[in-house]
Amino acid sequence: MGNSHWPDGARPVRLPARAEGAAKSWIKALHAVTPDAAADARSKGAALDGVFLERAGTYALQPGVLLVAYDKVGDAATVTLYKVIDNDDDPLAAVKTWTNKQGIIGAAMLNGIAAQAKKAKGGLPRIGGLAYITIAKPPPPSNTRAEECHLCYRTVPAGQGILNRVGNRTRVQHSPDCPPSPPQRNSYEQDCRRCGQLVPAGVGILSRSGPYAPWDVTHDGDCPPKPTAPATAAAAVRHNAKPGTCTDCLQNVPTGAGELHGGPGTWSVTHHGPCPPHPLNPDGAPTWKITSSDSPTHGFREEGWAAGTVFRATLWNVPAEELPAADTPGYARVDEQRVTFIAVAVAFDSHREQDYDDEEWYTYLTTIVRAATPEEAAPVLAAEAKRAHRAELARRVEALLTVSKYKLATDANYPSSEELQGVAFGAKVPIPTSVAGRDYPTTVHVNHDAGLVWTWIHNGLDGDDWSDNNARNGIAVSHPLTDERRELIADLYAEYDNAATLATEIGAPAAEVAAVLDAGWSGQQIRDARRLFRLDEPGDGTALAARTPDQWRQAGWWEPSWYHNRKFGPADAARLADAGVSPGEAAGRGGTTEEILTARPPHIPADATRILILPPEGHHGHYLRPLAAMTVEQMTQRLTHSPELWKWRLQADAGPRPVHVTSGWQVWDDDAVTLTHWIHDRPSHTEENGTMPRIVYDDDPAWPQAFTADGERLIGLLLGARNARDVFGPDKLHWLQVARDAETTREQVDEKRRDRYRNGCGATLYRHTITRPGQPPEHLWHLAEDEWHHGEDADATVTYSLYRDEPGARAAYRAVELH
Numbered sequence: 001m002g003n004s005h006w007p008d009g010a011r012p013v014r015l016p017a018r019a020e021g022a023a024k025s026w027i028k029a030l031h032a033v034t035p036d037a038a039a040d041a042r043s044k045g046a047a048l049d050g051v052f053l054e055r056a057g058t059y060a061l062q063p064g065v066l067l068v069a070y071d072k073v074g075d076a077a078t079v080t081l082y083k084v085i086d087n088d089d090d091p092l093a094a095v096k097t098w099t100n101k102q103g104i105i106g107a108a109m110l111n112g113i114a115a116q117a118k119k120a121k122g123g124l125p126r127i128g129g130l131a132y133i134t135i136a137k138p139p140p141p142s143n144t145r146a147e148e149c150h151l152c153y154r155t156v157p158a159g160q161g162i163l164n165r166v167g168n169r170t171r172v173q174h175s176p177d178c179p180p181s182p183p184q185r186n187s188y189e190q191d192c193r194r195c196g197q198l199v200p201a202g203v204g205i206l207s208r209s210g211p212y213a214p215w216d217v218t219h220d221g222d223c224p225p226k227p228t229a230p231a232t233a234a235a236a237v238r239h240n241a242k243p244g245t246c247t248d249c250l251q252n253v254p255t256g257a258g259e260l261h262g263g264p265g266t267w268s269v270t271h272h273g274p275c276p277p278h279p280l281n282p283d284g285a286p287t288w289k290i291t292s293s294d295s296p297t298h299g300f301r302e303e304g305w306a307a308g309t310v311f312r313a314t315l316w317n318v319p320a321e322e323l324p325a326a327d328t329p330g331y332a333r334v335d336e337q338r339v340t341f342i343a344v345a346v347a348f349d350s351h352r353e354q355d356y357d358d359e360e361w362y363t364y365l366t367t368i369v370r371a372a373t374p375e376e377a378a379p380v381l382a383a384e385a386k387r388a389h390r391a392e393l394a395r396r397v398e399a400l401l402t403v404s405k406y407k408l409a410t411d412a413n414y415p416s417s418e419e420l421q422g423v424a425f426g427a428k429v430p431i432p433t434s435v436a437g438r439d440y441p442t443t444v445h446v447n448h449d450a451g452l453v454w455t456w457i458h459n460g461l462d463g464d465d466w467s468d469n470n471a472r473n474g475i476a477v478s479h480p481l482t483d484e485r486r487e488l489i490a491d492l493y494a495e496y497d498n499a500a501t502l503a504t505e506i507g508a509p510a511a512e513v514a515a516v517l518d519a520g521w522s523g524q525q526i527r528d529a530r531r532l533f534r535l536d537e538p539g540d541g542t543a544l545a546a547r548t549p550d551q552w553r554q555a556g557w558w559e560p561s562w563y564h565n566r567k568f569g570p571a572d573a574a575r576l577a578d579a580g581v582s583p584g585e586a587a588g589r590g591g592t593t594e595e596i597l598t599a600r601p602p603h604i605p606a607d608a609t610r611i612l613i614l615p616p617e618g619h620h621g622h623y624l625r626p627l628a629a630m631t632v633e634q635m636t637q638r639l640t641h642s643p644e645l646w647k648w649r650l651q652a653d654a655g656p657r658p659v660h661v662t663s664g665w666q667v668w669d670d671d672a673v674t675l676t677h678w679i680h681d682r683p684s685h686t687e688e689n690g691t692m693p694r695i696v697y698d699d700d701p702a703w704p705q706a707f708t709a710d711g712e713r714l715i716g717l718l719l720g721a722r723n724a725r726d727v728f729g730p731d732k733l734h735w736l737q738v739a740r741d742a743e744t745t746r747e748q749v750d751e752k753r754r755d756r757y758r759n760g761c762g763a764t765l766y767r768h769t770i771t772r773p774g775q776p777p778e779h780l781w782h783l784a785e786d787e788w789h790h791g792e793d794a795d796a797t798v799t800y801s802l803y804r805d806e807p808g809a810r811a812a813y814r815a816v817e818l819h
Contacts, residue, residue: 015059016092017056020073023144024070027055028051028068029066044110059135065124076101079098080097096112145158149174152179154174192217214316239259240257245351250349291366292304309345310345310380316337328372343369344369400479426447426448428445459473496523497523497524505527509538515545516529534569546570588644601640601643611632614626616648628677667736715736741772744770746768747767748765750765759789779804
């Protein structure tokens, strides 16, 4: 390591070697002494903050560096404090030495070291970048006692290993390498992979080709010769009493047509005699059985394929003479134990079994496959080639463009936010999802006129860095449009913006997509149009391409954030556009195209003074609350801009006028009460509806106000009660009169609660006292019940009932059960 990396004034310093016979030895460059770090410890070594160095090593150290050396010989410890001095011949000076018979760094030692550290002006030099100051390391010392190797966890005899520093600890390891591990034995009887004979527990050798491959058992050494089975009398065949699945061919075995094997809890069935041919393998081509399971012995792999599926199969540990032919479609050898090829599943079975070792139930999937014909394999091989081509495109995108905040292309540029003002990114370029991401995808744009390729990387999450630039919750990065990038963009368009790919992506017939592409539309324009236009019927593509995207935009039919569920056929959309009907108006009017074109808002009589728009019969809900207005002009303007209300019920009365108005309820001079949203002439916040009278959710002092503030709160309380029909309904005129001059006070009378972890409920009883000039006080009892739950939405509900008499209120309060 060159001295250009050394700290200023540093010089080579060779550190003292470990003491002869030391069982434990270390040396540390001291940064600070922090007694609190070892306040409760018997040995105070933890209070010495610094960097461990190698004994007998040579380092580039500055004058003023303090070194603490520790050696434990027998039970006693020796601690020596060294200081690096400005002397090229002998740069290391011993400051003081302490000994401790108990083998610890005592308080007196710590105080002495701290006193020397305080003498350093400006603090002790800090050691940073240990690799840059290391000049030479001594050979690692041998272990003086038998210890466990930190690599293989087997015992290393004294003197046969080396000491190696791992973090802040000295560890023992074998030298030069750990000896090979002993073979892993089978814990229960299994069939040998080579000869198929039973291998008793504990005498076979386990092996597998990978961390998720199944374990195989082989004999330790050569397999024994197979014994010749003596001739025996044929055993009686036991036939199946109900249908089952043959364990050999995975086909159905009718009742009485199979042979039972095993015993209670392990019964299995096979065909009596040869298995019938598979319907998907009528020629009797060679087959292989693939088994997987979610059990630990199978590597937690669940893989199964329904009969008729064509896929890439992998075979494990199949004898060479039983492997598929080398010219089988897709044939390839993965490693010594695995081969892969394109296969057809001819039979499939799934069943559950209990593992007797851990007593858990697992799913076992078995598939019988044959080699696919070239015609059957062609779609799978084509899909693999497409995936490989797209993977290569993804690699090129990552190599040529900045698609991540953490990997910048060599010629990329981060314009400032001011430089981005008015910049045109250009046409969007499709890129693989594997590169773009799904939740907040990176997008690529090309501006041929400016000769730039832009990438937009999402940067709107908590903790994101905004120092580069700010382009709509993202970072914009520009790249020169080089020939290599131009070729990449052309390849991306060819791969993702062809008719077949687009048709699959947007769910439309390829012929309709092709018609739009042939008219000069880009793939991104077709994707955008799909949000608004139907493209499913014959002729939809031609009708859509009859206008350019700019012409659709000028007609008001190109909304960038279309959110309605309805999609319009392009031919119908053209008729609506010619009639001046926007997509939002069309969706609001509903019905067929003819009904949309002929729909008109309901007529409101000119003399109406109370105008209500009520939801259709049978429709209820918070978002279907009626609307009310007091002038024909207000309601007419609202209906003109809200075609979704044209099918609602209109109630227009001449004569009644409001005497008290709030945003949620109104009282009229004929003593009618309406629970509606109030429409007012305040300007809308949306540009689209400019002068449309909007629903108001906060009260306006200019509205008619016949009640006192307390009276308004009283009426609101009565109307919101669960039993409003019983309390307010029969005495409506009384309460409307009370509200004109009432003053109210509320006091809590009683309360009970039950709080649990993350949820709870309660009940509270209030008494409202109502006073009026010249009238005796009146009481209204208020029972509120609440329930809360701190889940994802932190839900809380509060309901209440009102009572005119105290006994009824207290009885209801006592009846509330807290669960």
